[in-house]
Every structure is written in C-alpha cells, then in structure tokens.
Amino acid sequence: MIIIRRARPADATAIGAVHVAAWRSTYAGILPQDYLTRLSAVRQAAHYQAAIRGGIGVYVAVQADADPETSIIVGFATAGRARQSAGAPADGEIETLYVLDDWRDRGVGRRLMRASADHLAEMGCQAVFLWVLRDNPSRWFYARLGGKPAAEATIQVGGQDIVQTAYVWAPIARLAEATATEGPRP
Numbered sequence: 001m002i003i004i005r006r007a008r009p010a011d012a013t014a015i016g017a018v019h020v021a022a023w024r025s026t027y028a029g030i031l032p033q034d035y036l037t038r039l040s041a042v043r044q045a046a047h048y049q050a051a052i053r054g055g056i057g058v059y060v061a062v063q064a065d066a067d068p069e070t071s072i073i074v075g076f077a078t079a080g081r082a083r084q085s086a087g088a089p090a091d092g093e094i095e096t097l098y099v100l101d102d103w104r105d106r107g108v109g110r111r112l113m114r115a116s117a118d119h120l121a122e123m124g125c126q127a128v129f130l131w132v133l134r135d136n137p138s139r140w141f142y143a144r145l146g147g148k149p150a151a152e153a154t155i156q157v158g159g160q161d162i163v164q165t166a167y168v169w170a171p172i173a174r175l176a177e178a179t180a181t182e183g184p185r186p
Contacts, residue, residue, distance in 0.1 A: 002103075004111045007058035007076065009049050015071040016045030022098035030135045035158025047076075056080045057119035061099065061108045071094065075099030075108045079116035081123065089150040089168045093126030109141060114179035117172055127170035134163040142167040145178040 007015065020039045027036060052058050061075040078095045084090035094116045099108045120128050129150065132139045143149075147167030154161050169175035 001064050002074070002106070002108055002111070003062045003064045004059055004115050005062065007048070007052050007060045009052050011058075011073060011076075012045040012049035012052060013041070013058055015058070015076050016041040016043070017046070017049045018076055018098055018100055019044040019096070020074060021100060025101050026136060026138065027133070030133060031162070032158040032160055035160075035163035048076075051078060052105070056095075057116060057123075059110075059112055059115040059119070061112055063103075074103040075112055077116045079119050079128075081125070082129070088129065089166050090125070090127035090129040090170060090172075092120035092128040092172060094120075094128060094130040096150065097130070110145070110179045113145060113175060117169075117179065118177040121172050121176065125172055127168060128172050128175055129166050129168040131164045131166055134165050139165070139167075145169075146174050 020041045023031075023039055024036050032126055048058060052061050054181060057079040059079075060073045062071050063074050064071050075098060077097045080095065081097065082091055082093045094113065094141060097109055097112055097116075100111070102147050130142065130147070131153070132142055134152070147169055149165050150168040151166040153166070156162070169178075
C-alpha cells in the first residue's frame, strides 16, 4: 500500500536518494553523464531537509508495510509559491516530482501531484505550473493530467544548454480534478 504524507526532516536522506536515482534513470542520454555521476544523495538530502524545515510543501509516497521499520519512500514532490514571481506563468509551482522506476505507472505520481495541488490551493494559489525538460520521456504525464504548455526557457545543467517547458493548470482546480481518480493512470 502507498501512503502520501507530508515529509518529515528524518525523510531527507531517502528523498535525496530518490532524487539522484530518478535523475540518473530519467536523464541518461539527455544530461551529461559526468554531471549525473557527480550527483550526491547527501547534498540533495541536505537541500530537502532545509526545504522541509523551511515550510516548503514536501510530500512523500511511502510503501507502507505492517512493520514501519521496513517502509520505504518511493517518490516525492515539492510545491510552493512560484520561485520567480515576476513573469511566472502561475502563482503556485510544483518544483519537483520524482518516482523510482519500479513504482511508475502505479498512480504514485498522480497522487503526489494531487497532494501538491491541494497544498497550493490551501495557500491561496489560483493556478499552478511546473517545468519539465523538453526531452524528458515522461512529459506526456503532465499533458495527460491536463497541463497546457505555456512557456519555454533554456537553462544550463552540467554546462549544457537544456530546453524546458512550463505546463500550467489554470485554475488550479483542473489539476485537482484530473488527479482525483484512484486508478493507476489518470
């Protein structure tokens, strides 16, 4: 069984490990290999621990067993007010969404998107967006949830220019509605 809950500081190590594993899997052949090799779960954990302690909406997907000691984090998402308010396509932003390969296509990402949308709506956000690398093979997921491409930007990752696309849900209720079903896919 998968449980979605707000992250706790003690979850940061597992979140950092999921971040690195997801990047190495998803972005192989898209981002420079040496950059992916240098990713550090420890550095990512420190980043996420600061985010959790700072009040950013960090949600985890936990494979819950009868024994809490064997429960593992299989995915996570972060959400907050748009990091760049000037020129942002919406006032709320889902900053990250990562799910381990073995847990994809099981509704985990959709449920994390729902938790993020609910969090942003509670903060008073009217619309939500996220950035996805244009070459990310999973970008179809956002379109399937009703996200509309609204902008493109080029960023530098590992010394390489990478194009990213912003997907927007306006109003935010569109994302909440698209993620309301319990099936494995929306």
